[in-house]
Amino acid sequence: MSRTVFDKPGAKIRIDDISAEPPKGMTREKAAERFATLGTELFALQDAMFGSKVHSVVVVLQGRDGAGKDGTIKHVVGHLNPRGVNVVSFGVPTTEEREHDFLWRVHRHAPRRGEFSIFNRSHYEDVLVVRVHDLAPKALWKERYGHIIDFEELLAEHGTIVLKYFLHITNKEQKERLLEREKDKKTAWKLNPNDWKERDHWDDYTRAYEEAISRTAAPHAPWTIVPANSKWYRNLVIAESIVEALRARRKSWERKLDEMGRGGRAGLDEYRAQIQAKGARKKG
Ligand code: ATP
Secondary structure, three states: OOOEEEOOOOOOOOHHHOOOOOOOOOOHHHHHHHHHHHHHHHHHHHHHHHHHOOOEEEEEEEEOOOOOHHHHHHHOHHHOOHHHEEEEEOOOOOHHHHOOOOOHHHHOOOOOOOOEEEEEOOHHHHHOHHHHOOOOOHHHHHHHHHHHHHHHHHHHHOOEEEEEEEEEOOHHHHHHHHHHHHHOOOOHHHOOHHHHHHHHHHHHHHHHHHHHHHHHOEOOEOEEEEEOOOHHHHHHHHHHHHHHHHHOOHHHHHHHHHHHHHHHHHHHHHHHHHHHHHHHHHHO
16 A cells, blocks of 8 residues: 555655555556455444444545545545534635634534544645635744644544545646546536636645644644545545554444443343332232
């Protein structure tokens, strides 16, 4: 599996040095087979997490326009039971959102124990688009890295598994995808001149992503740079990464579920014993 994970702050990151392509030897067929197996495992893991109510998951999806955030939600998140999933898209802040601190709109969508929150864009926009377009003074957005670190630490302390993905596509791939959108009636509804305007800021976004990833990478909130030029490989990498993170907690969930099962059974036994005793008293 080819992915670059940052789980400690301070790494020197050069996104342009990281491949956006699947590794040699990986084929669409192999990926499809593995992806199907992972999907089944993901569903079972989610079930155990939902029942045990020990952990929750936040999946942060960041990337440039056309990088595949929506596609990831459709294909990877599509494997989950919708009962325990909340997908939230963060667009330009509304007036109400702007009148609060930048984490307000995000924190209210943090998952309750047992559940997933999928963030299509996130609090990171406040150190990405805001920085690139000077939407806030530098002194303000610079402070936000620290707030984000504290926020994610708080989530983790509460049992939230925070997984952050940068969907890495090349400039050429983005151009092809945007042109493709125009040709296809089914995707033309996504057309937005802004996507082309944003291409003028490609390098500024690269720098902003590099700094955000470097500063906020942590063991409890790792960043994965996902080679995303191939959609099927992107889906596989993200599915594999989520499954790995959940699998590491499975035993603790199973223990909790056993404990809950024993408690439930004991309660039921007690209830039945009381009924029997009542019946015996009536007969007597
Ligand atoms: P996407 O490209 O994510 O599929 P979209 O193009 O359909 O989304 P919306 O979901 O309506 O558009 O909004 C996304 C836009 O909102 C992006 O241009 C993004 O940079 C912007 N945005 C998100 N958060 C902020 C923020 N905190 N401040 C300013 N702009 C933001």
